[in-house]
Amino acid sequence: MKLNYDKPAKEWTEALPIGNGRLGAMVFGGIETERLQLNEDTLWAGRYQEWECPHAKEVLSEVRQLLKDEKYVEADIRCKELMGPYTESYLPLGDLFLHFEHGQLVNSYERILHLEDGIARTEYQIGDVVYTREIFASYPDQVIVIRLEASKPNMLNVHARLSSPLRYKTYSSKDHLSIRGIAPEEAAPHHFHANHPIVYGDFETTAAIRFEGQLHAELCDGKVEIDHDGIHIFNSTSVTLYWGAGTSFKGFDQIPDKSWNDVSSKVSNYFSPVKKQSFEKLKSRHLMDYQALFKKVDLHLGESTSPNGLSTAERIKEYGASDPGLIELLFQYGRYLMISSSRPGSQPANLQGIWNDKTRPPWSSNYTININTEMNYWLAETCNLSECHLPLFDFIENLAENGKKTAAIYGAEGWVAHHNTDIWCQTAPSGGYGHGDSVWAIWQMGGAWLSQHLWEHYLFHKDKNFLENIAYPIMKGAAKFCLDWLIEDDNQKLITAPSTSPEHKFMTKEGMSGVGIAATMDLQIIWELFTNCISAENELSIDSEFKYELMFALEKLYPQKIGKYGQLQEWFMDFDEEDVHHRHIAHMYGVYPGNQITEKQLPEIFEAAKCSLERRGDGGTGWSLAWKIGLWARFGDGNRAFQFISNLLQLVTDDSESYLNGGVYSNLFDAHPPFQIDGNFGFSASLVELLLQSHQGYLYFLPSLPDVWPNGYVKGIRARGGFEVNLKWKGHKLVEAEIISHQGSICNVCSGDPLSVKQVDGKTLPAHQVDNAVLSFQTEIGARYILTSI
Known part of the structure; x- marks a missing residue:
């Protein structure tokens, strides 16, 4: 269970990730110069703001009339008036560089990430001296620990320095080096509008998030000097460096702290207990914590077919899915990344987990809740990491608070969230005040889908306290919004309007549109939410009146339909799609991760859904391939699922490749491309679906x-x-x-x-x-x- 390489990383997607949920680092394993690219999970651009469209209710009424008149393209355009700002971006904190004064000519070299202990190791020999590094992110002690050793006395000479792509300053004190910086107040983050400049406030008075990081050094021997250039270590044999960081973020609905002293004190407090412990003790505490999670699951699919000595990159390129050992490694890597990016008290894993080196990351590295955030957490329960699910629940609670305001703007009760959100829990449609596309921005099912995770957690643990006090109130709020959002059509059926099938358009007589009514995914999510709420009330017996209201609505919900190709229709009418091979397969939700469409309960719809998946083809981006593995698992076709595992386990070296060429980078990060972590998480979850299913009320x-x-x-x-x-x-x-x-x-x-x-x-x-x-x-x-x- 290790990723191994025979040379340092040149690209970011070759580096090895470590993390403790809050702090992350990408370790490059350089020889003369080591680089750790650093992240902290609350370092985001922007600040809390009002983002609602004040006249949304009036626009909504006009859009619904246009849809009733079958003026879909015009309705699509009018929906732009409902859009708020783009969401903000998750940001890189900076870099730690370690310059070694031993030259670069090595006799041997090995770079490893051991999944069983969560430690990145680099070892090489120069002359007759062996140099080793061990790096891990400790959750119990909330620091990153970097151990440097030489096999012969006094042969370590190291210069450590800090920098950041954000606005920053460095400071030195008698016992540590620190970096302070500020996030942009405005990043105009969406990748389609990256030409808009980043806007910073004043270093001392900014309303945006401040950050500070500190680097401390403990030597067994030798000498240390700390100045404005960094930490200089001379003639040592072993050194332990401790990295800690924090920000001024106080909450999704609060102005960040404006006091540098408060941020500095927060970071300094992490080091007080750390300094009292030896490296061996810190490592032992890390291992005890990490392995208690990682070792819960063991998987063996057959003997590895690749010879010993191959690097991970060579294994991917030469063997791919034909090597069962590599599939096992990718499965456990997904679990490793979950443990490393989502722990109690942290923010939930975003589009890149916690690892990002760009001030303008792809898709803002935000929370995209029309599939990607949810896919991040599909593995949490089945892969025995329910503790890692908790940050998402905390986030959903916050989102529900803001979502009440957005629902009220529509004239609805309950709460709603749209396709994108961020650390500030934006719930209005994210679309640059009309610069975005309605096909992805105008989607009101984000809160309803996220609520499924709360019910799933209950199903796996049967904790009625959790259900009554956390899950059900949030689920009910999402359901109340859906009840108000649904309207009757001419046949007294309940429909959603406007409605989109995320990011996929359809053909009309006037042209292409993304906005219609009663998209199939809407109906599936609402059916599941209402059904889950009814089941929850049956468990709790506290809300029978609301249960009967939901039961009545379910009877009137617009039915799923079968189209002219025998496929499950993606929209309420049998429109031709913009792209038959589109990466989004939204109308498959009821098969997986949902449970509405099964062969036993809805055999004709089940077969139609299978036809729809066949029509989508075998291509797809990384996360889309992972979803298709899970879908074919639910359809009972393991061999077809394996074809997509083969597609996923292909080496990607160029981010400019086609969207239909998803795969993995040499460090096993999922390639959308570019990197998105959802494919890693989705793969691990989908593999379990091949071996065990329990969504139909029994273990299969x-x-x-x-x-x-x-x-x-x-x-x-x-x-x-x-x-x-x-x-x-x-x-x-x-x-x-x-x-x-x-x-x-x-x-x-x-x-x-x-x-x-x-x-x-x-x-x-x-x-x-x-x-x-x-x-x-x-x-x-x-x-x-x-x-x-x-």
């Missing part, structure tokens, strides 16, 4: 196992109902399933073969067939059960 073992993985096992994955599952298979057949019950729920299991159920103590349990395929038995909290074929 090996539902879509590809032929190329005849033997293998997986341990520690999670299923709805509070179950942890270990599976072992041989010759494509299940050998044994072990189920650990964390909630004492009734366990329903789907298997084509008769199964016996035993507790670990050997007692055979009574179990009964619910139908021809499902076995049901009662579990006890903490008990383990072994299922084998009779």
